[in-house]
Amino acid sequence: MAIRVFNTLGRRLEEFRTLEPGLVKMYVCGPTVQDVAHLGHARTYVAFDAIIRFLEYYGYKVYYVRNITDVGHIREDTLEDRIVEGARREGVQPMELVDKYMFSFFQDMDALGVRRPNIQPRASMHILDMIEMIKVLLEKGHAYVVDGTVYFDVSTFPDYGKLSGIKPEELEKHRIEPDPRKRNPADFALWKKAEKGYLLKWPSPWGEGFPGWHIECSVMSMKYLGEQLDIHGGGQELILPHHENEIAQSEAYTGRKPFVRYWLHTGYLTINGEKMSKSLGNFISIKDALKKYDADSIRLFILSAHYRSPIDYSDEALLQATQNIERIRGALDELYSLIQESGDGGGGEAEREVMDARKRFVEAMENDFNTPEALSAIYSLVRSANNYMTSRSRHSRDALKMYYDAILELSRALGLLQDYAPGRYRVEGEAGRILDILLEVRGELRRRGIYEISDRIRSKLAEIGIIVEDTRTGVKVRFRRHSR
RNA sequence: GCCCGGGUGGCCGAGCGGUUAGGCGGCGGGCUGCAGACCCGCUCUACAGGGGUUCAAAUCCCCUCCCGGGCUCCA
Numbered sequence: 001m002a003i004r005v006f007n008t009l010g011r012r013l014e015e016f017r018t019l020e021p022g023l024v025k026m027y028v029c030g031p032t033v034q035d036v037a038h039l040g041h042a043r044t045y046v047a048f049d050a051i052i053r054f055l056e057y058y059g060y061k062v063y064y065v066r067n068i069t070d071v072g073h074i075r076e077d078t079l080e081d082r083i084v085e086g087a088r089r090e091g092v093q094p095m096e097l098v099d100k101y102m103f104s105f106f107q108d109m110d111a112l113g114v115r116r117p118n119i120q121p122r123a124s125m126h127i128l129d130m131i132e133m134i135k136v137l138l139e140k141g142h143a144y145v146v147d148g149t150v151y152f153d154v155s156t157f158p159d160y161g162k163l164s165g166i167k168p169e170e171l172e173k174h175r176i177e178p179d180p181r182k183r184n185p186a187d188f189a190l191w192k193k194a195e196k197g198y199l200l201k202w203p204s205p206w207g208e209g210f211p212g213w214h215i216e217c218s219v220m221s222m223k224y225l226g227e228q229l230d231i232h233g234g235g236q237e238l239i240l241p242h243h244e245n246e247i248a249q250s251e252a253y254t255g256r257k258p259f260v261r262y263w264l265h266t267g268y269l270t271i272n273g274e275k276m277s278k279s280l281g282n283f284i285s286i287k288d289a290l291k292k293y294d295a296d297s298i299r300l301f302i303l304s305a306h307y308r309s310p311i312d313y314s315d316e317a318l319l320q321a322t323q324n325i326e327r328i329r330g331a332l333d334e335l336y337s338l339i340q341e342s343g344d345g346g347g348g349e350a351e352r353e354v355m356d357a358r359k360r361f362v363e364a365m366e367n368d369f370n371t372p373e374a375l376s377a378i379y380s381l382v383r384s385a386n387n388y389m390t391s392r393s394r395h396s397r398d399a400l401k402m403y404y405d406a407i408l409e410l411s412r413a414l415g416l417l418q419d420y421a422p423g424r425y426r427v428e429g430e431a432g433r434i435l436d437i438l439l440e441v442r443g444e445l446r447r448r449g450i451y452e453i454s455d456r457i458r459s460k461l462a463e464i465g466i467i468v469e470d471t472r473t474g475v476k477v478r479f480r481r482h483s484r
Numbered sequence: 485g486c487c488c489g490g491g492u493g494g495c496c497g498a499g500c501g502g503u504u505a506g507g508c509g510g511c512g513g514g515c516u517g518c519a520g521a522c523c524c525g526c527u528c529u530a531c532a533g534g535g536g537u538u539c540a541a542a543u544c545c546c547c548u549c550c551c552g553g554g555c556u557c558c559a
Contacts (some may be wrong), residue, residue: 011488026558029559030559031558031559032557032558032559037559038558038559039559040558040559041559042559043559044559045559046559048559073557073558074557082557082558116546124502151521164487164488164554164555165487165488166486166487166488166554166555167486167487169489170486170555171555179521213557215540227559233559234559235558235559236488236489236553236554236559237553237554237557237558237559238558238559239488239554240487240554240555241554241555265491265559266559267490267552267553268489268552268553268557268559270552273551273552275552300497304496304497304507304556305496305497305498306497306498309488309489309490309497309498310490310552311496311497312496314496316495316496316508317495317496320507320508320509321494321496321506323507324507325507326521327507327521327522330522331522334521334522364498370498371498372497372498372505372506372507373498373499373505373506375498375506375507376498376505376506376507377506379506379507380506383523386521386523387522387523387524389522389523390514390515390522390523390524391523391524402497422537439536449517451517451518455517455518455519458519458520459519462520467520467521468520469519469520469521470518470519470520470521471516471520471521471522472515472516476520476521478520478521
């Protein structure tokens, strides 16, 4: 079997084959660092993170580049760079704003357990490369200059529209009046002339200005990955115009097709059924979400839907994800403590169940990274393990270990439970020692049958988010992160 | 207006021509001092509506309705 991926280019499932055996060259469009990252970013980057982790689990080496857009992303309505706009909003220098939100983004990605890219190139550090590429496009007749601004000439690229399915003439419908000096309404800026006093600008053969938005991704992906890439990803909203334009300028520049073998796009995230936007007041940052739910809950929520499907963020959905991740953790905890006191014996049933689950997991992921299906393989393993533990009085260490290892292995192949460490509970410092004393006293009360007081301790602790459970292998403590 | 996606049982969410998805919830039972966790069983006559193709359709075709998105900044 092999991996099959849904390629936006052609809109069909294709067998995944890399340019170089064993190596995946991958580029995902990063954020424009103008503000704090939101759940939409989380959705896209976590989804791609699971894909990357699975590819690595599958045996590929993945060379991953994700850019930082810190210049050139212009609003078509106000014709203003979003970085400049944000800088004015906060009363700081543009590059001050960029630093602030770029590092904030890095923090968020780390907090979500997203594997760091091999390179995170910044647009502003590649201006010279962009100028070189634009020069070549002009030489080859694919671009023209109008008063200090350079446009890509779409009419010289017959393939224009192959990704999004749009025809250049369909782009004639505009809500915003295009520059009348453009030859074709679909033509897009490679370089833009800067007005006097503009903060983000660089010298160029066409005068002072700044790059268009799309050119950065062509330049940076080709610089670090070569003229052809295996995977290029991003959110669905980038298909047109961003990725369409990237294809046009890249293939016109190199003369090689395809620029990208597989285009992958993630679906949207809505909040309680509505599109997330600042104007609707339902904008949720990654930092805010992490205050309420832990990273594994958020990741499980995202992976519970296929990466191309739309997902809706709601407290109910996150609560369900939290329950599910706790179910997996609970089984691991239980397995771990039983392993310590179990005897010899073969794997038995466990061996076959683990093999089955692993097979189902891999097949699900091979099928366009079907994470919901892959998760169900993990759940069935959890159920089998729990069943094994509750249905008999003696356990084989081998069987327990097989379950334990497989559950953790498959979870981590999706990036789940990266920080998981078995153990009853861990509370740092004095609070932890006080909790120990409290639980010891409670245990003694229970032994003496003074349940009224032992139960009161339990319910009081529950009120502050410490869940105490009495299991066959001892007292178990869980913590409830989310506020109710 | 044009172009993409979608509409699956109480909820979330796979499946995309014939075999149980899975999870959550609910009900019953087991375990437990109780609770929780966990296990077992059950539950829900599922596939937006209407036509058609087929031996067979949630899955393919046509029409209609509804939702989201792109053509404008967005992951």
